[in-house]
Amino acid sequence: MIHRFTLTDEQSRAEFQQVSKDLLEHNATQGVNYWAGSPFPTMLLWAGRVFDFLRVMEDIVGFYPARRQSYLVGYRSGNDGAAVSESLVKSTADTAERARLLGRGNSILAGAGWGRCAIEYDEDAKKVRWEFPEGTAVGLAARLEGARGKPACPFMAGFVAGWTNRSLGTKLEFDETACVGRGDEHCVFESVEFLRPKDEYVE
Amino acid sequence: MNKGASRENGRQGGLRSHTDSSPMAARIAVAKADDPLQMLVVSPPKGVDEPLRAALGPLRNVPGFVSAVITRRDGLVIHHTFGRSRDAAGLSAMAAAMIGAARATGIELGKGLPEYGFFRFQEGVLLIQDAGPEALLACLLETDANIGYAIAKVTRVSQLIQETLAEF
Numbered sequence A: 001m002i003h004r005f006t007l008t009d010e011q012s013r014a015e016f017q018q019v020s021k022d023l024l025e026h027n028a029t030q031g032v033n034y035w036a037g038s039p040f041p042t043m044l045l046w047a048g049r050v051f052d053f054l055r056v057m058e059d060i061v062g063f064y065p066a067r068r069q070s071y072l073v074g075y076r077s078g079n080d081g082a083a084v085s086e087s088l089v090k091s092t093a094d095t096a097e098r099a100r101l102l103g104r105g106n107s108i109l110a111g112a113g114w115g116r117c118a119i120e121y122d123e124d125a126k127k128v129r130w131e132f133p134e135g136t137a138v139g140l141a142a143r144l145e146g147a148r149g150k151p152a153c154p155f156m157a158g159f160v161a162g163w164t165n166r167s168l169g170t171k172l173e174f175d176e177t178a179c180v181g182r183g184d185e186h187c188v189f190e191s192v193e194f195l196r197p198k199d200e201y202v203e
Numbered sequence B: 001m002n003k004g005a006s007r008e009n010g011r012q013g014g015l016r017s018h019t020d021s022s023p024m025a026a027r028i029a030v031a032k033a034d035d036p037l038q039m040l041v042v043s044p045p046k047g048v049d050e051p052l053r054a055a056l057g058p059l060r061n062v063p064g065f066v067s068a069v070i071t072r073r074d075g076l077v078i079h080h081t082f083g084r085s086r087d088a089a090g091l092s093a094m095a096a097a098m099i100g101a102a103r104a105t106g107i108e109l110g111k112g113l114p115e116y117g118f119f120r121f122q123e124g125v126l127l128i129q130d131a132g133p134e135a136l137l138a139c140l141l142e143t144d145a146n147i148g149y150a151i152a153k154v155t156r157v158s159q160l161i162q163e164t165l166a167e168f
Helices: A009-022 A047-061 A063-086 A095-112 A137-144 A154-168 B003-010 B023-033 B049-060 B085-109 B147-166
Strands: A002-005 A024-027 A032-035 A118-122 A127-132 A173-178 A187-192 B065-072 B077-080 B117-121 B124-131 B135-141
Touching: A002 A095, A009 A024, A009 A095, A047 A063, A047 A137, A047 A154, A047 B085, A063 A095, A063 A154, A063 B085, A095 A118, A095 A127, A095 A154, A127 A154, A137 A154, A154 A173, A154 A187, B049 B065, B049 B077, B049 B147, B065 B085, B077 B085, B085 B117, B085 B124, B085 B135, B124 B147, B135 B147
Parallel strands: none
Antiparallel strands: A002 A118, A024 A032, A118 A127, A127 A187, A173 A187, B065 B077, B065 B135, B117 B124, B124 B135
């Protein structure tokens, strides 16, 4: 069975209203924002600065070690996000409920301005694919910095991995198979059981 | 009270203690309790463990050999001989960064790529070498180990690892 989760323009706007406006609180004394009652400060940050985390690190330690550190940060973010959503559903023992939890990922990402995506989950093949037809915010920011030969969004790859694994109870990795920051038309993240480093990405 | 003031008063979440009982805060606390990075475990290709264990065999005969880890180029453990996986994971991530930095240094200096990395610590020696495009090998030795002999063995074992991974 193949599950597919998409958003319309209208749904994307509605998610933005809820995620980025209704649930965001401003503490005027601190000049700090908080989201949905969480004690963790929340702030606006240019997407290009997330790309910079990768770029600065890869200049020093090379692409793959930098990719993994960025991926791990994204992983925690995705995992925690799915954990919060998970706590709102009745039973995660139900496969369909887990798939719906996976599908919530596109609402959160569009609502937070990270990019609008379609998520496809092939239950039988145990494969998951997240496609951002217009690119992720980080990928679009990377594109503005000029073409690069390697993917720009390991943070997002980590996010979708964390969200997917928490939702489905899997142990998948995600590879950026297309990236607008690399000149591709879309950003695509595809699950793999074990990522195999590509020779052309090793400096 | 006007609508704006009411809204302002509603945005006091940040002034509350972290022990606040708001449902969302509690949910996030639960999510933090089980560290997702500790749960981030992926398995190498099926069947590769045994050939990699065999490939590391010659290192066990090197006088002063302590432990070794085969690391994916991004720092994920593929196979190791450490007693605790946590030790292997730590060295694996650091070795990947060290060899990555060494490669960047070689390029920056126009001196080509490093053939191996060698660090002599107060209480041990660490040898790191590329093992093909996908992996690298990090080997811990006692301080008094014969480094020349160890480098020769590590070089041979790195080739075996590269050949083994290419088959999977």
